[in-house]
Amino acid sequence: xxxxxxxxxxxxxxxxxxxxxxxxxxxxxxxxxxxxxxxxxxxxxxxxxxxxxxxxxxxxxxxxxxxxxxxxxxxxxxxxxxxxxxxxxxxxxxxxxxxxxxxxxxxxxxxxxxxxxxxxxxxxxxxxxxxxxxxxxxxxxxxxxxxxxxxxxxxxxxxxxxxxxxxxxxxxxxxxxxxxxxxxxxxxxxxxxxxxxxxxxxxxxxxxxxxxxxxxxxxxxxxxxxxxxxxxxxxxxxxxxxxxxxxxxxxxxxxxxxxxxxxxxxxxxxxxxx
Amino acid sequence: xxxxxxxxxxxxxxxxxxxxxxxxxxxxxxxxxxxxxxxxxxxxxxxxxxxxxxxxxxxxxxxxxxxxxxxxxxxxxxxxxxxxxxxxxxxxxxxxxxxxxxxxxxxxxxxxxxxxxxxxxxxxxxxxxxxxxxxxxxxxxxxxxxxxxxxxxxxxxxxxxxxxxxxxxxxxxxxxxxxxxxxxxxxxxxxxxxxxxxxxxxxxxxxxxxxxxxxxxxxxxxxxxxxxxxxxxxxxxxxxxxxxxxx
Numbered sequence: 001x002x003x004x005x006x007x008x009x010x011x012x013x014x015x016x017x018x019x020x021x022x023x024x025x026x027x028x029x030x031x032x033x034x035x036x037x038x039x040x041x042x043x044x045x046x047x048x049x050x051x052x053x054x055x056x057x058x059x060x061x062x063x064x065x066x067x068x069x070x071x072x073x074x075x076x077x078x079x080x081x082x083x084x085x086x087x088x089x090x091x092x093x094x095x096x097x098x099x100x101x102x103x104x105x106x107x108x109x110x111x112x113x114x115x116x117x118x119x120x121x122x123x124x125x126x127x128x129x130x131x132x133x134x135x136x137x138x139x140x141x142x143x144x145x146x147x148x149x150x151x152x153x154x155x156x157x158x159x160x161x162x163x164x165x166x167x168x169x170x171x172x173x174x175x176x177x178x179x180x181x182x183x184x185x186x187x188x189x190x191x192x193x194x195x196x197x198x199x200x201x202x203x204x205x206x207x208x209x210x211x212x213x214x215x216x217x218x219x220x221x222x223x224x225x226x227x228x229x230x231x232x233x234x235x236x237x238x239x240x241x242x243x244x245x246x247x248x249x250x251x252x253x254x255x256x257x258x259x260x261x262x263x264x265x266x267x268x269x270x271x272x273x274x
Numbered sequence: 275x276x277x278x279x280x281x282x283x284x285x286x287x288x289x290x291x292x293x294x295x296x297x298x299x300x301x302x303x304x305x306x307x308x309x310x311x312x313x314x315x316x317x318x319x320x321x322x323x324x325x326x327x328x329x330x331x332x333x334x335x336x337x338x339x340x341x342x343x344x345x346x347x348x349x350x351x352x353x354x355x356x357x358x359x360x361x362x363x364x365x366x367x368x369x370x371x372x373x374x375x376x377x378x379x380x381x382x383x384x385x386x387x388x389x390x391x392x393x394x395x396x397x398x399x400x401x402x403x404x405x406x407x408x409x410x411x412x413x414x415x416x417x418x419x420x421x422x423x424x425x426x427x428x429x430x431x432x433x434x435x436x437x438x439x440x441x442x443x444x445x446x447x448x449x450x451x452x453x454x455x456x457x458x459x460x461x462x463x464x465x466x467x468x469x470x471x472x473x474x475x476x477x478x479x480x481x482x483x484x485x486x487x488x489x490x491x492x493x494x495x496x497x498x499x500x501x502x503x504x505x506x507x508x509x510x511x512x513x514x515x516x517x518x519x520x521x
Contacts, residue, residue, distance in 0.1 A: 098392050099385040106377045139379050 011123045021127060022120050025149035028129035032075035034165050034198040035062060036191055037133040038158035038172060039144040043184045043215030044135035046073040047191040049162075049198060050210050063212045063222060067092035069102045070136035071212050071220040075162035076149075077129035084128060088112060105136025109145045109153050117151030131161045135214050142215060160194060167197035184215060188223070189235050204232055302354040302405045304328055306339045307478040308440030309350035309409045310468045312452055313418045313433050314461040317489035318411035320350050321465040323473075324498055325480035332480055340486045342493040344369040347383040347412035348486055352437040353425065354405035361404060364393060383412025383419040387429070395427030407437035413490050436468070439476045444468035458487070470501050 006012050007020035014020060035048040050059040063073045064085040070092060074081030088108060095103035112132070119125040127149040134145045146161065147153045158176045160168035171194050179187065188211060196204040206228035214220035304326045311320040326334030339358065340350045343365050351358035368389060372381045381389075387410040397403050403425045411420040422435040434448040447468050456464070465485060473479045481503070486495045 098389055099381070100388040101382070101385045104377070104379040106379065107375060110375075 009123060010120055010125070010127060019120060022150045025127035025129050026131075029076040029131035029149065029161055030163065030165075032077075032130075032162045033062070034160060034162035034168060034195065035073040035075045035131075035133055036158075036160040036165070036168050036172070036194045036198075037073060037135055037144045037146075037156070038176070038179055038187055038191055038194070039135070039142050039156075040179050040182045040184070040187055041141055043187055043213060043218070044137075044142045044144050045184075045187045045191045046071060046133060046135050046212045047195050048073050048075075048210050049195060050208055059208075063210050064089075065212075065220050065222075066108075066134075066136075067096070067102060068219040069138075069214060070105050070108065070134065071214055072135070073133040073212070075131050075133075075165075080128045080130040081132065084112065084115075084130065084132065087115065088134075102137070104138035105134060105143050105145070106138055108136070109134050109147060112147050113151050113153040116147065116149060119149075120151055133159060133161065135212075135220070137214065137216060158194075160198070162198075164198040164200060167200070168194040171197045184213065184218075185231075188213065188231060192228075192232055192235070204236075205229065206232060300354075300403070300405060302357075304334065304355045305405075305478070306337060306352045306355055306358070307476055308436055308438045308444065308472050309339060309352050309407075310436040310440045310444045310448075310465055310472075311348075311350060311409045311411050311420055311434065312448060312456070312461055312465065313411075313420050315455045315457055317413040317418055317487065318348060318420055319458075319461045319465055319485060319487055320348050320409060320411055321469055321483055321485045322350050322352070323469065323480050324482045324484055325478065326355050327478045330477075332478065335480055335482060336498075338484065340484060340495070342486075342488070342495075343386055343410075343412075344372070344381060345492065346380065346414045346488075347386050347410060348488045348493060349386075350409040350411075350437075351406045352440075353407055357404040357406050358408075361390070361393070361406065361408070365390075380414075382414035382417075383410055383421070384414075386410055386412070387419070387421040387423065387431070391423050391427060391429040394423050394425060394429075398426045409435050409437060411488060413488060416490065439472060439479075440468065443471050443475055447471065466501060470503070473501055473503065 006014035010019060010021035033049045033051055037044065037046045046063055048062045050062065052059040060078045062078065063071060065071050066085060066088045072085055072088065091108055091111060092103045116128055119127045129149060132147040134147060136143055144156050144159065145153050146156055146159050157179055158172040160172060175190055191211060192204065195209050206225045210222060211228050212220065212222045306326060307323065309320065309322040311318060320340050322339040324336050324338065325332055326337040337355060340348060341362055343349050349365065351361065365386065390408055390410060394404060405425050407424045409422050420433065420435055421429060421431040423429040434445065434452050436444045451464055462485060469483050473481055481500045482498050483501060484495065484498045486493060
């Protein structure tokens with residue numbers, strides 16, 4: 001991005017009617033590692049890539065449980081994400097205490113968006129540098145929302161944010177029409193495949209990704225590594241048998257398309273690596 | 275919170291909070307008596323008389339003590355009428371804000387009941403109670419709900435509830451004669467039976483009762499009417515026959 005004289009302050013407009021500080025904050029989201037969400041009528045699945053900086057360290061937590069019926073996946077400045085998760089948990093528990101009823105996710109999302117908007121209109125603040133994929137339930141069923149640093153929020157059938165998310169988005173765009181009536185397990189499978197798209201040829205294994213599910217009758221929880229690995233193995237065997245089905249990468253706009261075409265034999269080796 | 279020792283009107287030592295305007299446990303002035311409510315087949319039936327007593331005087335005879343709240347609930351209140359009106363204002367604001375979200379979600383009777391419990395209990399903790407016993411009933415998505423909150427924050431949920439004298443005179447009748455999915459006609463007859471006993475025995479009851487019905491479709495307040503009473507007992511004919519000089 002270019003430097004210019006209107007980008008020092010979040011309260012300074014550019015002549016073209018833009019707030020550059022807010023746009024730069026949205027850039028921070030694009031630099032974070034990928035997070036994906038998709039939903040059916042009754043379930044929402046969140047998935048993210050967990051890469052540790054080096055072999056010695058642990059990876060950062062990117063999926064947070066906010067309440068039994070709401071969870072969030074973040075991309076961008078993890079510290080900002082943690083603070084916003086704490087706010088969301090606080091709002092949920094206060095509502096639960098007063099009304100003995102779960103806070104509808106649509107209302108939490110608006111409160112979060114209003115909180116983010118405040119930071120775009122105070123000279124002594126800066127916008128939050130984190131994008132949030134909020135998955136939750138309310139009276140009308142399962143919902144997935146995306147909250148961005150600008151204070152905007154959108155509802156999605158499926159979405160991906162973070163680095164190399166375009167590959168995942170392309171896969172989701174092709175498949176999203178089937179999501180509404182998908183079973184819970186199919187949704188998780190789609191989430192894993194979408195994650196694999198962002199890995200650019202790297203092997204998909206449960207140690208580098210996290211999956212979480214929330215649904216009608218199912219409280220928000222993260223799936224454990226073993227379950228995830230079993231699911232990966234299950235659909236990768238299918239993928240090996242049908243090479244044409246394994247080429248979603250070739251239609252992606254990413255430069256790593258060539259690597260995708262080579263991946264099936266590598267993925268056949270994946271289970272043995274664990 | 276700081277307390278200072280003082281004496282109340284009857285010279286009893288009392289601790290009151292020092293910070294802020296001096297509050298003390300109030301005395302109720304204009305009060306309503308019992309409210310009785312039951313779950314029935316299609317929803318909730320609630321009955322209360324229209325009396326507002328000023329101490330021992332039956333001063334006001336057209337006080338509406340049952341009000342609809344939002345789309346799904348009915349609130350009945352006994353105790354201080356001005357506090358009941360204050361509660362209606364709180365709930366009006368609550369429902370207004372809920373509607374302003376305009377998002378397909380709405381507060382059901384359980385949520386309103388929990389909210390009222392919090393309000394009543396917090397006021398009690400400040401030694402500044404709202405002097406009411408409230409009955410909150412409602413139907414949402416086929417689920418019937420009936421609950422009660424008192425001025426000290428005691429709250430519970432049941433198939434039939436009553437406030438004040440109703441707890442002592444009406445609930446035993448309801449325990450015997452209420453059953454699941456009671457019909458509308460039988461429900462009204464049962465409530466009338468309870469209200470008649472209260473009319474005979476509660477000195478602050480007036481003979482002008484109002485019954486309201488709440489179902490999934492909405493609230494139907496019925497016009498007020500009087501209960502038939504019978505006073506032709508033989509011992510009332512010559513009351514002084516056994517005791518000269520009495521009245």
